[in-house]
Amino acid sequence: MNEYEEIRKEIDIYLMERFKYRLSLVYLTPDNIITTRRNSRIDLYLRIRRVESLFPPDCLIIARIGFxxxxxxxxxxxxxxxxxxxxxxxxxxxxxxxxxEKSQNFAKKLGFHSIDGSNYAVSVENLLSYFKNK
Incomplete structure (x- = not known):
C-alpha cells in the first residue's frame, strides 16, 4: 500500500468513526485525489501534491469540503x-x-494566508501551534 492509499484509509476510518458510517466512504482516484462517495452528510475532495504548483510543495489541498x-x-x-x-x-x-466568502473566513480564523485572494495555505507547524494554543 503506497502512502496515498494509507492516507485514504486513515481519512476513511476517521470519517466512518466520526459520522457513524459502517461502509467505506472514501476512495483514491488515479491522479491522487481523495474524495467521498456521494452521500448526504459529507462532501470531501482532497488533492495530494508533493510538487510545487500554485500551492507550495508537500501540500494537502482541500478542493471541496462540506458537512x-x-x-x-x-x-x-x-x-x-x-x-x-x-x-x-x-x-x-x-x-x-x-x-x-464562508471558506475564506474559516481559513483566516485558522491562520491560513492568502496565496492569490481565493486560494489559501498554512504550514502544518503553524496550524498545529494554533490548535495547541486553543
Whole structure:
C-alpha cells in the first residue's frame, strides 16, 4: 500500500468513526485525489501534491469540503485531524482551494494566508501551534 492509499484509509476510518458510517466512504482516484462517495452528510475532495504548483510543495489541498450540519465544529475538527495526518506523512502545508466568502473566513480564523485572494495555505507547524494554543 503506497502512502496515498494509507492516507485514504486513515481519512476513511476517521470519517466512518466520526459520522457513524459502517461502509467505506472514501476512495483514491488515479491522479491522487481523495474524495467521498456521494452521500448526504459529507462532501470531501482532497488533492495530494508533493510538487510545487500554485500551492507550495508537500501540500494537502482541500478542493471541496462540506458537512450537512454546519457551525458545530466538523470542519475545524477535520482540519486538526488533517494536520496530524500531514505531519505523520511529511507534508509541510495544508491548502484550501478556490474559496468562497464562508471558506475564506474559516481559513483566516485558522491562520491560513492568502496565496492569490481565493486560494489559501498554512504550514502544518503553524496550524498545529494554533490548535495547541486553543
Amino acid at each position: 450537512k450540519k454546519e457551525h458545530i465544529g466538523h470542519g475545524t475538527h477535520f482540519i486538526r485531524y488533517l494536520a496530524e495526518i500531514a505531519l505523520k506523512y511529511g507534508f509541510k502545508y495544508i491548502g484550501i482551494e478556490s474559496t468562497n
